[in-house]
Amino acid sequence: MADLVSLDAITVERRGAAFWVHLNRPDALNSLTLEMARDLELAIETAEADPAVRAFVITGTGRAFCAGADLAALNAYGGSIMEPLEHFLAELGRVLRRIELSRLPVLAAVNGLALAGGLELVLCCDIVVSAEDARFGDAHANYGLLPGGGGSIRLPRKIGPARATYLMMTGEFVSAREMERAGLVSRVVPAEALVDSTQAVVEMLAAKSPLGLVHIKELAAIAGDCILEDGLRQELEIIGAYAASHDLREGLAAFAEKREPEFKGK
Known part of the structure; x- marks a missing residue:
């Protein structure tokens, strides 16, 4: 396994045939910033440029996968946040689409909370391996917000409109097992086995064309x-x-x- 390399908001490593990205703002539950989005874009471009890389894996550092957008950073603008919010969502949406359209299989290794923008990031991944103690939720409605990273479009397509509407309206957090039954999560594993189980999926993919x-x-x-x-x-x-x-x-x-x-x- 290669040593971790730090960017500003993520760390990356090569692990076998996989390029692993660790969202690395644990004190903020890995909440999304423009800096993190741009680091993710750089990471996917770097992974795609290496012919030996066969999969791209995203996981979180600490007790969360990603708890959504950094609302504290948006509040710091003061006054109207319309312009910074629109700019943030446009950039985030572009990067999420870039990840979704990657030629590489993209895996989410969900290690904790995956909420709001964090759920929207999961929705852009091809395969989702989740720790059994992870929790998922749209959560935007809990703060009077709307999904702005594609969640209102992708979530109904992944789990059906009735379940998606319920989660978006209630802001309820649900278990990995429930999201597995709903069709979003591919595999649920013990938390201590998350990395090895995800890497095992990578090795299966690496044997394919x-x-x-x-x-x-x-x-x-x-x-x-x-x-x-x-x-x-x-x-x-x-x-x-x-x-x-x-x-x-x-x-x-x-x-x-x-x-x-x-x-x-x-």
Whole structure:
């Protein structure tokens, strides 16, 4: 495992085939700032530039994954916060979308509270591994706020409109097990096993075709955003394009020869 490298609001490390990002404002429950958002963008760009990196993992330092936007920083402006709030949400939304569209599989290793903007960050991840004592909540309504990082759009698509509306209106915090049943959390593990369990998922992904995983991400995104007939047509189009790849031919050859495939991501 490589040593941790500190940026201003996060620390990063290479762990096997994964690029791990640790949100690193534990005294503020890893609340989101513009600085943290920009560090996250730099981290995803750095990870994508390294062909040996096969997955991008986000976790928190301390007792929270991320408790949302840093409201204290916004309050510090005084007077009207319309302009700084709009600027913050535009930048945050851009970075979250950048993470969501990464060619890499993005995993959230949720180690504690994932609230408001923290939940919105989780919603942009492909796979969510959660400690069994983690808690999730939209929480915006508790302070008279509205979701501004895409949560009002992504949460209903992930867990259904009825459950999402309930969570957004009540601000209730719910367990990892409940979010697993709702369809947001992929795996729930003991807190002490979170890192190792997440890394085990990374190693499973690292054995797959990187190009194949890119297309699986694409197909999953299409599934949540189109009518059935269009989705089926696009599925065939993507498979048709992938059929010309080395990795598909290598996978079929490996199956026929009863050996492990050697994927190249092309």
